[in-house]
Amino acid sequence: MWKAVRLLALGIGGGIAAGASQALQTKEFLLFSPVPNSVSYGMIFLVGVSVGFLVKRVQDGLLMGILIAVLGTATLFLSLYLPNIEIAASAPELILGSVWLGGLTIFFLTLIGIFVGRIFSGE
Amino acid sequence: MKFEQRSWWQVAGIGLLAALLLLSLALLILTERNYGMFREALRTIQFEIRFTGIDQSESRKAHLRWQVTVTGPAPKVQSRLELLDWHLRSADQSVHLGFYTTSEIHVALASGTEIPLEAVVEGNNFDKLQRLRDESPNGTVQLLFDGHARVVFRAPRGEISKIIPVVGVFTLAEGE
Numbered sequence: 001m002w003k004a005v006r007l008l009a010l011g012i013g014g015g016i017a018a019g020a021s022q023a024l025q026t027k028e029f030l031l032f033s034p035v036p037n038s039v040s041y042g043m044i045f046l047v048g049v050s051v052g053f054l055v056k057r058v059q060d061g062l063l064m065g066i067l068i069a070v071l072g073t074a075t076l077f078l079s080l081y082l083p084n085i086e087i088a089a090s091a092p093e094l095i096l097g098s099v100w101l102g103g104l105t106i107f108f109l110t111l112i113g114i115f116v117g118r119i120f121s122g123e
Numbered sequence: 124m125k126f127e128q129r130s131w132w133q134v135a136g137i138g139l140l141a142a143l144l145l146l147s148l149a150l151l152i153l154t155e156r157n158y159g160m161f162r163e164a165l166r167t168i169q170f171e172i173r174f175t176g177i178d179q180s181e182s183r184k185a186h187l188r189w190q191v192t193v194t195g196p197a198p199k200v201q202s203r204l205e206l207l208d209w210h211l212r213s214a215d216q217s218v219h220l221g222f223y224t225t226s227e228i229h230v231a232l233a234s235g236t237e238i239p240l241e242a243v244v245e246g247n248n249f250d251k252l253q254r255l256r257d258e259s260p261n262g263t264v265q266l267l268f269d270g271h272a273r274v275v276f277r278a279p280r281g282e283i284s285k286i287i288p289v290v291g292v293f294t295l296a297e298g299e
Binding site for chain 2: 014020028031032079082
């Protein structure tokens with residue numbers, strides 16, 4: 001029970017951080033973000049590394065990768081949808097195109113980060 | 124020893140994750156704020172057209188002049204007008220009196236900014252304009268200024284260009 005709560009808390013924290021980082025470099029916000037693309041990608045990767053420090057088993061790592069990708073995609077969707085409600089109503093593909101691509105980016109970068117984190121932590 | 128090592132990694136992991144969560148949310152809020160100001164500027168920026176006069180000193184040639192004024196609240200994002208082009212038509216859009224454009228210009232936009240415009244109507248377009256005036260029972264003609272402004276907004280990491288419609292109807296009175 002305690003382990004499930006711990007993993008869920010990590011997933012929520014990691015998912016929000018990864019989704020917010022991904023939102024910084026999607027095309028709607030690209031010019032308005034104070035940081036370049038590479039910093040956003042680096043932050044998603046570091047989310048994976050930090051989670052990699054905290055999980056012990058391969059299954060837990062995969063589960064966290066999926067959980068962070070799902071919650072990150074939800075965060076990304078809300079970040080893009082809320083300031084663009086009128087655009088999303090008339091042309092939802094503009095938002096959804098960025099969201100599914102962002103979700104995949106979060107998933108793969110986080111998994112790589114978790115793998116690297118586990119190597120560093122000597123597990 | 125193993126317990127101490129594992130504990131160190133766990134502290135580092137939690138610390139890094141918390142720092143990333145705070146940093147990413149702070150950057151996202153800043154980005155949303157910048158983007159929100161841009162969306163508001165795009166929504167509120169409007170142009171008002173005022174016809175200022177016609178000069179018909181040469182044969183088959185008329186100089187029409189307008190004053191374009193930026194209305195609405197001052198845009199919170201730095202912006203400039205780069206190009207303005209327009210079609211001149213009769214108000215019912217049945218007669219086209221030519222397409223006109225400014226060359227590339229760089230006018231900083233703020234509420235109340237005034238941009239003078241001029242179109243030289245000549246040749247066939249002048250004949251069509253003259254015909255419209257002759258056919259009008261009281262000599263006044265209503266014309267349509269149907270244009271677009273290319274406005275460039277300065278974002279923190281680059282510039283973004285948008286097209287904004289500039290439309291107005293004006294009256295060419297008898298004797299002008």
